[in-house]
Amino acid sequence: MSVIGYVLIIIGALFYALGGLGIFRMPDVYNRLQAGTKATTLGAISLILGVGFLHPSWLVKTILIVIFLAITNPVGSSAIGRAAYLIGVKPAKVVVDEMEDKYKRGDENGDN
Known part of the structure; x- marks a missing residue:
């Protein structure tokens, strides 16, 4: 058991x-958020199970x-990403912003 730990x-x-x-290498807040959240979630789970x-x-x-x-x-990470989007932080490279029209209409819940 100790070896597994x-x-x-x-x-x-x-x-x-x-x-x-x-977090150091990614170009914008969204990529940093994704890299940090995935790695720290798996890191914390592994450490705690160990x-x-x-x-x-x-x-x-x-x-x-x-x-x-x-x-x-x-x-928590999705709340931080949504807050960053709502205050106007733009991703480094955007091809299509599917959220832009929804928030311009004021339709925050996604209802039509």
Whole structure:
């Protein structure tokens, strides 16, 4: 069990490092948000499960934390991305902006 725990901790640390690199290298807030959220979600899940395997008495608690993270991280990142869009932050390269017409009409809920 301890080998699995240490491997998961190393995998989590690698995901965190790759997430930091992605935040550094990406051109705009939307790409940075995507790179950071995906990497930190997987990094946190791996680290927390690794701790759960190293301390089996904590495994149930760590699984609950992982479930909470899997639900809240994507919701938080989409809220940040939507807020960035609403204040006028434009992506680095836009071919078609499907959201522009919806927000120009004032139809924030997507209803026609």
